[in-house]
Amino acid sequence: MNPSSQEQKWQRRKEDRPAEIMAAGLEVFSERGFAAARLEDVAEVAGVSKATIYLYFESKADLFAAIVREIATPRFDEIEKLLDSYEGSSAELLNFVIGKLKDLTATTPLPSLAKIILSEASNFPEIRDFYRDNVVERGFRNIGRIVERGIARGEFRPCNVNAAVQAIAFPILLNTIARNTFGELPQLDPDGFFTAHAEFVMRGLAADREA
Amino acid sequence: MNPSSQEQKWQRRKEDRPAEIMAAGLEVFSERGFAAARLEDVAEVAGVSKATIYLYFESKADLFAAIVREIATPRFDEIEKLLDSYEGSSAELLNFVIGKLKDLTATTPLPSLAKIILSEASNFPEIRDFYRDNVVERGFRNIGRIVERGIARGEFRPCNVNAAVQAIAFPILLNTIARNTFGELPQLDPDGFFTAHAEFVMRGLAADREA
DNA sequence: AATAAATAACTGACCAGTCAGTTATTTATT
DNA sequence: AATAAATAACTGACTGGTCAGTTATTTATT
Known part of the structure; x- marks a missing residue:
């Protein structure tokens, strides 16, 4: 019994x-x-x-922040290590990073986390501040470094670096978030998108040919 | 008393x-x-x-949908009327529309609505479906029309139209949402951003010069 | 008086966070 | 080696508060 x-x-x-x-x-x-x-x-x-x-x-927000940190930190470490040692062309480097981003959006839950932060951060200041300081800033800095490197080496035209970072990263981020939200709409189809986007970015950044 | x-x-x-x-x-x-x-x-x-x-x-969601419809419909009507009658160059047209978007993001609450939809749509299917059918589809169609027009007239290079739409619109949208979320970070400063972004887009779309 | 418009008061369901008490594990004692 | 005492991990049940949506009633208008 x-x-x-x-x-x-x-x-x-x-x-x-x-x-x-x-x-x-x-x-x-x-x-x-x-x-x-x-x-x-x-x-x-x-x-x-x-x-x-x-x-x-300590709290729901603390748990969430811990999760984001756990996921984001190793990715940033990896890319920063690469940036420190890379010796090839900047276009190649940028292409590699875009490919990496594609992988991350496809194989990790980063997109849903990003979505959460964008959407709910205003209601939860602890989350917003943590994310701004640890993810947004760091992400901008890393992609910005690639653009600056390209400009310094004469591979890219001089341009507004922060705008370039957004032109590179935001379509990828939002494409992923949108698919995550709306499902696989034909307009958002990632197959064509990523290669076309990389092409766009390269043409947008390319140094003008000498006349 | x-x-x-x-x-x-x-x-x-x-x-x-x-x-x-x-x-x-x-x-x-x-x-x-x-x-x-x-x-x-x-x-x-x-x-x-x-x-x-x-x-x-009828419900909270119904009220929200009514608000979105009320705001979005006249904007779309306006841009569609323009597209039907426009006769100038496609680059000019695209620049005009980007300028319009800049205005909208600065002077209307569209950014916060967009943010809400991206962030909360998954939890509220009625909202998501309404928005997908009435805003996302329609927005893609309109910007896509401009790109196609440019390609047909030989002003833009042939490219993946949906990817182009995302390259054009997503940075603007996300820049606005991010400012809305995080406040005015220097990285997101809209002054430099919009002109630099327009420049990017034009270079990304431009037809290759004849050899 | 009849009815349409509006309200105040209520209900039911939800959920973060708390805490007194329970159970597993470790340590001390024989 | 057995067992008792102490400690640390864990739980169940609760609290206080929130809020979408409903109902009973009051007030304005014709």
Whole structure:
């Protein structure tokens, strides 16, 4: 009549809990956004009670920020390492980075995170400030470095670097966010888009030929 | 002791209520987003009770859709009329439309509405579908027409039209949304951005010179 | 008086965050 | 090696607050 009295109800897993909760949070936040995500769902996916989340994270916003940091940091580290050591042409470098971005948008949940931040950041200042300082600034700096390098080497024409960064990155970002929001509309089809976009960017940046 | 017993508490204003409620809704939605906006606040701004909103709109989502339609429709009508009759060069036309977009983003609440839709549409399918069919499709079609016109007239190089539309519109849209979200970061400064972006677009689209 | 317009008060459902109490694990004692 | 005491991890049940939408009633208009 009491077959389970011997079974363990739970285990202590101090080391693994944070990562598991963050993985669960990523899943739930990606699906529903920040405000609409329920911590009870996060807990269920992570296989813990809601209260356990609060043993490891201070608040919903703190959990979200931890997730973003976890995902963004290694990507930035990687690209910064590349930028420091690269020796080829700037066009090649830019193409490589665009390809990388394409991969990231296709294989990681970055697009849904980006969407969340754009959409909900104004209501959650902690999130907005963290993201502005750690993702927006850093992203601009990195792509900006490529453009500046190209200009310095005479490969790209002198131009407004910040505008160039936006011309490069924003269509990619918004294409991904839009697909994420509306599904696979023919207008947003990524196959043609990425190559065409890279072509656009190259022509927009190219140094004028000598007369 | 009852000085106000003679004063009117309210008036019947069947004709004006919907417009006033929509204006109030625009204000509140722009500030807080869709989910976080409170109908009680909308009611207060409109000077009515919350229940009155339900005399004129079926639901929160219905009110939001009505607002978007009200704002988007005349803009599209205007641009479509222009496209039908325009006779000058395609570059000039495109420049004009970019300028128009710049104005719209600066002087209307379109950016915050766009942000709301991108961010919250997944949680509110009625909004998403309405917006996809009435704004995204129509916007793509209009800008796409300009690009196609330029290609047909030999002013622009043949290219992926949908990608071109995104290269033209997405940086503008996202620049505005980002400023709306993060405030006026130097990286997003609109003064330099719009002219530099127009330049980018023109170079990206320009037909190759004959050899 | 009849009716249309508007409101005030209410309901039901939701959810972040809290906390008293329970269970697993470790450490000390024999 | 057995067990008792102490500690740390975890949970269930609750609280306080929010808010879309509804209902019963009041007020204006004809």
